[in-house]
Amino acid sequence: MLSFNTLIAVCLAYVVALFLIAFAADRRARQGKFGWLRSPLVYTLSLSIYCTAWTFYGAVGYAARSGLEFLTIYLGPTLVMVGWWWILRKLVRIGRSQRITSIADLISSRYGKSNLLGVIVTLMAVIGTTPYIALQLQSVTLSFAVFAGRSGGWAASDLNATALWVAAGLALFTVLFGTRNLDANERHYGVVTAIAVEAVMKLFALLAVGVFVVWGVADGAGDILARIDASPIAGWELKPGRWVSLIFLSAVAFLTLPRMFQVMVVENADERHLSTASWAFPLYLMLMSLFVVPIAVVGLDLMPAGSNPDLFVLTVPLSQGREGLAMLSFLGGFSSATSMVIVAAIALSTMVSNHIVMPIWLSVARQGATVSGDVRQVVLTARRVSIAGILALGYAYYRVSGGGAALAAIGLISFVGVAQFLPALLGGIFWRGATRAGAAVGLITGFGLWAYTLFLPSFEGSFILSAELLTQGPFGIGWLRPQALFGVSGMDPLVHALFWSLTLNTIAFCSVSLASFPRPQERLQGAQFVNVFDHNPNAQGWVSGMAEAEDLLVMAQRILGPEQAQGLFSREAARQGKAGYLPDTSPDFLQRLERELAGSVGAATGHAMIGQIVGGASVSVGDLMAVADETAQMMEYSSQLEAKSAELERTARQLRVVNEKLTDLSVQKDAFLSQISHELRTPMTSIRAFSEIMREGGMTAEERAKYALIIHDETIRLTRLLDDLLDLSVLESGQVEMNMQTADLQDIIERSVTSAGGDGCLTIHRDPAREQVALLTDPDRLSQVFINLIANACKYCDAEQPELRIRVRRNGGNVEVDFVDNGTGIPAKSQPLIFEKFSRLGDQRAAGGAGLGLAISREIMANLGGSVIYLPGQGGAAFRVTLAVNGASSTKSKP
Amino acid sequence: MSERRQPLFLERESYRQRRTTDAARLLPILGFLALCLPILWGGEGGRFTSVGVIYLFGVWVVLIAVAMLLARRLRRIDAQQGTPD
Known part of the structure; x- marks a missing residue:
């Protein structure tokens, strides 16, 4: 005989095990060892909180009363899961990208x-869920009573005390594991894991009872089918209206129940888990309901008339003396009730703290986020108090309603209540035209109708609506009777309420949306929600430059905790290329910060807190026009990308050019070094050779004089070379001081010709009249260039009778002086090289110079603000010297 | 299934993917129709719970099996389309 105390002991042991599991899972998660914590299996199992004690015990009772209709409660969610590509995929994506914390937060x-x-949504959810929590408490106490009743009498007070203890225990568990971290978007691994274990427990328990009934009591599947045919529920009284409505209703409730939203969207760790759950969860539901009809049929057969069919899962094994099995079944029911209550309490407390407590706190503490005080602690306390409050409400409801049959009907009533979220939810994620006003009016309409036609009448005249009102209508107006609205009578009350509330809700939602005009922020959010798969979710909602990063950091630290906030800020600063903890308050950054805060305190509160600091300068219509319009956004984005890539290409090209030049310069430098060492070495070698000969002595004075002369000449050559090099390096570095003065071009040319000795080796043709140009220049340097050019012509002109023509021409503000000889000129391929250092064409008449002349000339001209280039196509070698007149142009002659 | 036949063109592959998502969208609708079918069952003979059990669980198993097949293919598609940051 199973004593009641054993039951209590087993039950407590089970609870302790759950605590340990939750604790271990939380610790694993904190150490970063996720592994199976994030597996699709755990996700699927966590969805099983859909199956509450109401379904665990109630399904059998439902089947015993109404046959197969109980299946609708499981078939609706099956269709939603199987059709995940329609809605769930989008919901989960939105939930993740917007860091949604609850269904109220989503809306x-x-x-x-x-x-x-x-x-509005929070209040509706609390009102809709509280009776449901009461229902769970009832089922746990009833199942206790079944065992207690066998081992001695149990008074009603004991039942109440049990309910209280269960509620308190659940509150403790939820507070411990549900409010560990503030960020509701961070998964509650401990809770989810415990729920997964409970899911396995309840499935296993129900399957065990089912297997026992089919193969233990009956003789297998065939016998069960025969027993079904012989049972009171052999005929399937299918009511088409209820059948379709209930499938639809359970599908809707599956989407909109706050606790389902919590596990499905908020606790989702990986979008891909959804695809596994799409078939695995229907499988779970199917297994859960597989043995319901057999248990009901066998229960109806075995149990005395009048026994509560809701408890067949417990009483059938007990009546067969299978106490272990009954115990298992009890734990299954206990699991179903507790897991539902825990998740519902977490979901509701998040909603209450984020949407009711925080806004009030923010408006009471007017300075709000910027004053000292730990906001984080406020939020956590709010959540803990809310959890306790919600469970207290559930308990109170249980006490007030008396825990009778009225409570059993509350499951579906609750479903219809939360189903009112549907138009706002689906409209929100599929229709950009849905507005806030539409959603509010729709929700209030639907909820009001639900209360009027279903919830309040469920008290049968004992609460607000009187019995008279129920039958006669308010003020005797018949067509306003709660259960026959607009004269529609004869409909099942549930179907009636579902039909009117959802229809009018949808109509109100759509028509007000169509008639109203959304604010910019709404349009922005609408575009992001509806097009969540299309573009990056970072449309900007803030104007920059209005907030101090430091204020924001102070606030964020209070909500997220110092460590996390500082991490966020320094990451952001690094992203912007800054060091330290204070990034620029760019719109982009504000957006990200807001989303981070929204993950902790909900979107509206997060937005309000940033708004307090930024000064409410949120998005304006102007900003909106730039970003909200999808096409514009896409185009802007792609054109920005284009511009960026063009800029990158430009930079790359510039880099490539610079790189080529650097490579060339390096090659040139190497060539220069080897040239210069060669140039230095040649005279040194001869100097050394002759000086060695002279040291040996024994030579005539004539020879000595000759050798000394050679040494002297070579020294001069060396000196000249070094002078040239020095000159060149000074010129190249641009550090040379030009001795600028007004000079006459004719004088300079005259002087140059004379000192180059040009008249001796070639005939020079000039046009003295044209040479009369006054210049602002350095005459010595300029004549150095001319001398070099004349000397070159003298050296290299290979004509029989060398001639040099010096032409002067004015060209705008410039003077061009051409030096053209009548030789063969310079081959085209050598032309680019002649101005390089040490470039000597061929080695004809090694010519005394080191090949630096033209290089120096070019540098001089560059320093004078002019140029010297080779002029091809003049019959011989031709150089053009271009000079700026520098405004000191001559008035002496006009060409 | 499709591992055996490597598609020739990318176009064909993406075409298949689109049709797979179409199928995924169609599945719940077909499922709903199938589940509502008992409403039309013969009147005077009456509906029997035992037949209903077999039919409904049959539909259920088919839905699960098809969803499982589709889920495997859709997961690949989703992976290609990329997941958010």
Whole structure:
């Protein structure tokens, strides 16, 4: 005989095991060892909180009363999961990209981070969920009572005490593991893991009872089918309206129940898990319901008439003396109830703290986010108090309602209540035209109708609506009767309420949306939600430059905690290429910060807190026009990309050119070094050779004089070379001082011809009249260039009768002086090289110079602000010297 | 399945992917119709719970199996389309 105390002991042991599992999972997660914590299996199992104690115990009772209709509750979610590509995929993506913390947050965030909507949804969720929590408490206490009833009488007070203890225990667990970290977007690994274990437990328990019933009590599947045919529920009384409505209703509730949203969207660790859950969760549901009909049929057969079919799962094994099995089944039911309550409490407390407590706190503490005080602690406390409050509400509801049959009907009533979120939810993610006003009016309409037609009538005249009102309608107006609205009578009350509330909700939502005009923030959010798959979710909602990074850091530290906030800020600063903790408050950064805060305190509160610091300079219509319009955004983005890539290409090209030049310069430098060492070496060698000969002595004075002369000449050559080099390096470095003065071009040419000795070796043709140009220049340097050119012509002109023509021409503000000889000229391929150092064409008459003349000339001209180039196509070698007149142009002659 | 036949062109592959997502969208609709089918079952003979159990669980198993096949292919597609940051 299983004593009640054993039951309590086993139950406590199970709870302790759950605590340990949750604790271990949390610790693993904190150490970064996720492994199976993030597996699709755990995700799928966590979805099983859909199957509450109401379904664990109630499904059998439901089947015993209404046959196959209970299946609708599982078939709806199956269709939603199987059709995940439609809605769930988008919901999860939005939830992740917008860091959504609850269904209230989703709706509030979608409609311009409206706190009004957050409050409405939160209140509706609390009202809709509280009775459901009461239902769980009831089922746990009833299952306790089954065992207690066998081992001695149990008073109603004991039942109440049990309910209280269960509620308190659940509150403790939820506070411990549900409010560890503030960021609701960080998964509660401990809770989720414990729930997964509970999911396995309840499936296993129900399967075990089912297997026992089919193969232990009956003789296998065939016998069970025969027993079904012989049972009171052999005929399937399918009510088409209810059948379709309930499938639809359970599908909708699966999407909109706050606890389902919590595990499905908020706790989702990886989008890919959804594809696994799309078939694995329907499989779970199918297994959960596989043995429901057999258990119901066998229960109806075995148990005395009048026994509660809701408890067949427990009483059938007990009646067969299978106490171990009954215990297992009890734990299954216990698991179903507790996991639902825990998740519902987490989801609701997040909503309450983010959408009710925080806004109030922000407006009471007017300075809000900028004053000292730990906001984080405020939020956490708010959550903990909310959890306790929600469980207290559930318990109170359980006590007030008396825990009778009225409570059993509350499951579907609750479903219809949360189903009112559907139009705002689906409209929000699929229709950009949905507005905040539309959503608010739709929600209020739907919720009001739900309360009027279903929730309040469920008290049967004992709460707000009187019995008279229920039958006669308000003020005797018949067509306003709660359960026959607009004269539609004869409909099942549930179908009636579902039909009217959702229809009018949708109509109100759509028509007000069509008639109203959204604010910029709404349009921005709308575009981001609806087109979540299309473009990057970083449309900007803030104007930059209005906030101090330091203020933001102070606030963020208080919400996220110092470590995380500083990490975020320094990462952001690094992204902007700055050191330290204070990034520029760019719109981009504000956006990211807001999303981070939204993950902790919800979108509306996060937005409001940043708004306090930034000064409410949120998005304006002008900004919106730049970003909100999808096409414009795409185009702007792609044109920005284009511009960026063009700029990159330009830079790359410049770099390539510079690189080539550097490479060339390096080659030139090497060539220069080897040339110069060669040039230095030649005279040194002869100097050394002759000086050695002279040291040996024994030579005539004539020879000595000759050798000394050679040495002297070579020394001069060396000196000249070194002078040239020195000159060149000074000129190249640009550090040379030019002795600028007004001079006459004719004088300079005259002087140059004379000192180059040009008249001796070639005939020079000049046009003295044209040479009369006054210049602002350095006459000595300029004549150095001319001398060099004349001397070159003298040296290299290979004509029989060498001639040099010096032509002067004015060209705008410039003077061009051409030196053209009548030789063979310079071959085209050598022309680019002649101005390089040590370039000597051929080695004809090694010519005394080191090949630096033209290089020096070019540098001099560059320093004088002119140039010297080779002029091809003149019949012989031709050089053009271009000089700037520098405004000191001559008035002596006009060409 | 498709591992055996390597598609010749990328176009063909992306065409297949689109049709796979179409199938994924179609599945819940077909499922809903199949689940509502018992409404039309013969009147006077009545509907039987035992037949209903077999039919409904049959539909359920088919839905799960097809969803499983599609999920495997869709996951590949989703991976190609890229997941968010």
